Amino acid sequence: MSEPTFPPLMSGQAAGPGVDPFAKACAQAALGSDSGVVVHRITPDMLKAAVILAPEVPLDEAAVAMIACGLGFQNALGALAPPEVAVHLTWQGGIEVNGAACGRLSIAADPGPDPNWLVVGLQVPLLPAAEANPGDAPDQTCLYEEGCADVSPVQLLESWARHSLHWLNRLQDGGNKALHTEWRGLAKDMGEKVDFELAGQRYEGTFMGVDENFGMLLRSGADTKLVPLTLLLEGAA
Numbered sequence: 001m002s003e004p005t006f007p008p009l010m011s012g013q014a015a016g017p018g019v020d021p022f023a024k025a026c027a028q029a030a031l032g033s034d035s036g037v038v039v040h041r042i043t044p045d046m047l048k049a050a051v052i053l054a055p056e057v058p059l060d061e062a063a064v065a066m067i068a069c070g071l072g073f074q075n076a077l078g079a080l081a082p083p084e085v086a087v088h089l090t091w092q093g094g095i096e097v098n099g100a101a102c103g104r105l106s107i108a109a110d111p112g113p114d115p116n117w118l119v120v121g122l123q124v125p126l127l128p129a130a131e132a133n134p135g136d137a138p139d140q141t142c143l144y145e146e147g148c149a150d151v152s153p154v155q156l157l158e159s160w161a162r163h164s165l166h167w168l169n170r171l172q173d174g175g176n177k178a179l180h181t182e183w184r185g186l187a188k189d190m191g192e193k194v195d196f197e198l199a200g201q202r203y204e205g206t207f208m209g210v211d212e213n214f215g216m217l218l219r220s221g222a223d224t225k226l227v228p229l230t231l232l233l234e235g236a237a
Contacts, residue, residue, distance in 0.1 A: 004154050011037055022123075026108050029052045030110070034054075035054035036051070038052075039052070042153045042154065044126070047156060053120065053168070059230055060230055066120050070183070071163070072163035074186055076156055085097060085098060092196065093232055097141055100141035100146075102125060102140075105121065108233055125142035128145065180214075198232070199231045203225075204218075204220060214229045216229075
């Protein structure tokens with residue numbers, strides 16, 4: 001397998017066997033790693049990667065980087081997969097391919113309202129889990145089962161980095177509106193009833209949309225509650 005190449009302002013770092021790229025990226029970021037480092041690990045059945053960022057805005061604005069990287073993945077797979085493959089994104093960071101869950105994005109940041117670092121992680125199953133039996137989990141899938149057997153995981157990683165950098169640059173240049181427009185067309189469950197647990201609390205209601213920083217607007221009866229995107233941070237309470 002060839003080593004991935006990354007666009008200017010980004011550099012790659014392979015994680016060793018058994019090392020989780022997201023955890024490694026968080027540890028390196030806390031020690032002062034440069035922004036733009038993409039820690040990655042590709043195995044026959046899974047693509048995992050994480051990008052280190054150095055936000056210059058408060059945490060509620062910085063967390064929108066997860067949305068940018070989610071759009072980056074949708075754009076990347078959309079460019080490489082057959083045209084009939086549909087990719088959607090859930091507000092909680094989930095990735096859906098042809099209507100079934102196919103990996104997720106995750107986010108972590110330096111504690112405090114003005115973080116020195118932020119990490120966005122990506123994991124995408126390439127093949128079915130070795131212990132999985134057909135039909136065991138019809139709501140779960142992998143790229144192989146959705147007609148993406150010819151998609152190179154190295155090219156997918158490279159493309160994710162390029163497209164994510166594009167959206168991160170748009171965000172930095174005040175392109176929040178562009179992110180909203182693109183994301184709303186890909187968002188799962190908009191206008192639908194949702195029920196989920198997050199940071200130890202249960203949320204139920206109708207997913208009405210998002211605010212300027214992609215906080216979920218959740219209507220229950222006559223009340224509308226804002227669920228901030230920062231609750232998706234690893235370790236949020």
